[in-house]
Amino acid sequence: MRFSPGKLTRFDFVLAALLAAGMIYGALRITTGLDYPWNWQAIPQFFFRRDSTGGWGPNLLMQGFINTIRLSVWGALLGSLFGFAMGLARTSRSPFLRLLGFLYVGMIRNIPSLVLIFIFYFFIGDQLMPVLRLSEIAAYGPVPVRKLLEFLFAPAHLLTPFLSGVMALALLEGAYITEIVRAAIQSIARGQWEAASSLGLSRNQQLWYVVLPQALPRILPPLAGQFISTIKDSAIVSVVSIQELTFQGLEVMAATHLSLEIWTTITLLYFLLTFGCSLAVRQMELRTGKGWA
Numbered sequence: 001m002r003f004s005p006g007k008l009t010r011f012d013f014v015l016a017a018l019l020a021a022g023m024i025y026g027a028l029r030i031t032t033g034l035d036y037p038w039n040w041q042a043i044p045q046f047f048f049r050r051d052s053t054g055g056w057g058p059n060l061l062m063q064g065f066i067n068t069i070r071l072s073v074w075g076a077l078l079g080s081l082f083g084f085a086m087g088l089a090r091t092s093r094s095p096f097l098r099l100l101g102f103l104y105v106g107m108i109r110n111i112p113s114l115v116l117i118f119i120f121y122f123f124i125g126d127q128l129m130p131v132l133r134l135s136e137i138a139a140y141g142p143v144p145v146r147k148l149l150e151f152l153f154a155p156a157h158l159l160t161p162f163l164s165g166v167m168a169l170a171l172l173e174g175a176y177i178t179e180i181v182r183a184a185i186q187s188i189a190r191g192q193w194e195a196a197s198s199l200g201l202s203r204n205q206q207l208w209y210v211v212l213p214q215a216l217p218r219i220l221p222p223l224a225g226q227f228i229s230t231i232k233d234s235a236i237v238s239v240v241s242i243q244e245l246t247f248q249g250l251e252v253m254a255a256t257h258l259s260l261e262i263w264t265t266i267t268l269l270y271f272l273l274t275f276g277c278s279l280a281v282r283q284m285e286l287r288t289g290k291g292w293a
Contacts, residue, residue, distance in 0.1 A: 036260060043261055046252050064248030065269055070153065071165060071234040071244055076227045078170035083177025090182040093203065101178060108175035113168075113236055120168040121161060121240040129160045158243060165237035173230050180222045184215040224281040228274050235270075245269060 049059040058066060082104075090101035108116070129135055138149045138156035146156070154162035188211050196206040238247035245266055253262040 038261065039258055040261055042256060042258060043265055060248045060252050061245070061265065061269070064243060064245035065273075067154065067162075067243055067248075068231065068234055068245040068273070071162075071169060071237065071242070072227070072231045074153075074166045075169035075173055075234065076230045078166065079173030079177055079226075079230065080223065082170060082174030084181055086174065086178040087181025087185065088207075090178060091185045101182075105175050105178050108171055113172055113233070114239065116172065117165065117168045117237055117240060120171075121164040124160065124164040124167060129163070134163070135159050154243075161237075161240050161242050165234075165240060165242045169230065169234060169237065172233065173226060176226055176229075177223060180219055180226065181215075184218040185211060187218060188214050221281065221285050224277075224284060228277045228281070231274050231277065232270065 046059050046061045048056050048062060051057040086101040086104050089097040090105070092098055092101075134149075135156055138146055138153075138159050141149075149159065150156075153159055153166075185207075192210055192214065193206055196210040201209065234244055235246040238244060238250065241247065249262050249266040253259055256262070
């Protein structure tokens with residue numbers, strides 16, 4: 001259903017006037033009442049810079065912005081895999097699988113995110129990465145492989161913390177996606193299962209051919225919203241020196257002391273990224289709604 005603005009009332013005009021007055025008052029307080037020497041002309045240089053060849057390349061803020069996108073995409077992809085697997089486990093007939101899904105959701109959602117980030121950082125950095133030898137491959141492997149790993153993830157010296165952050169972020173988001181998948185499957189009427197069973201379909205066939213096609217339209221909108229939440233949650237990995245947007249902003253702020261300018265810029269960059277995703281989600285909801293209708 002498309003949004004219809006309807007007829008504007010006096011109450012709408014009053015609310016719009018109050019909102020405009022509040023914005024004007026806030027802008028005046030910032031520009032005149034706040035005793036702060038604004039220096040916006042220093043900000044653009046931290047987006048792009050000239051490299052050794054004379055061309056333009058991303059500087060600190062843009063590098064952080066790109067790394068935030070990388071973190072969010074990988075965290076959302078892996079989180080979706082964890083979430084779908086655990087969501088199916090939570091709706092399984094097997095008591096063991098249901099218990100496994102319940103323990104996963106219960107543990108992840110009741111452990112502070114910061115603690116989980118540190119656990120994965122030290123575990124992957126000290127235990128898992130030397131076994132996988134990914135850092136060695138990224139540093140000394142064939143040139144095409146090194147370039148591919150750097151493009152998809154991070155340079156060799158930053159690969160370990162990056163993968164640690166991705167795994168922690170994926171597990172965090174996967175716990176919420178698990179509940180999205182479980183709720184969507186359980187929202188399908190029991191009669192659909194019974195009708196599929198009466199046709200002679202096995203449990204797996206009922207799930208994949210009858211229930212999931214009906215649950216998918218109910219999964220996609222909250223799943224897309226969870227991706228937007230992943231973008232915002234990615235800022236927490238800055239505590240383990242992953243050079244995403246928040247971390248790079250802190251580095252620039254420490255060097256320049258442009259506190260308000262940097263935080264305002266970071267806020268706008270996050271807003272542009274999340275608002276763009278919100279518009280894309282809205283279009284997806286409209287199109288999938290038409291398609292499934």
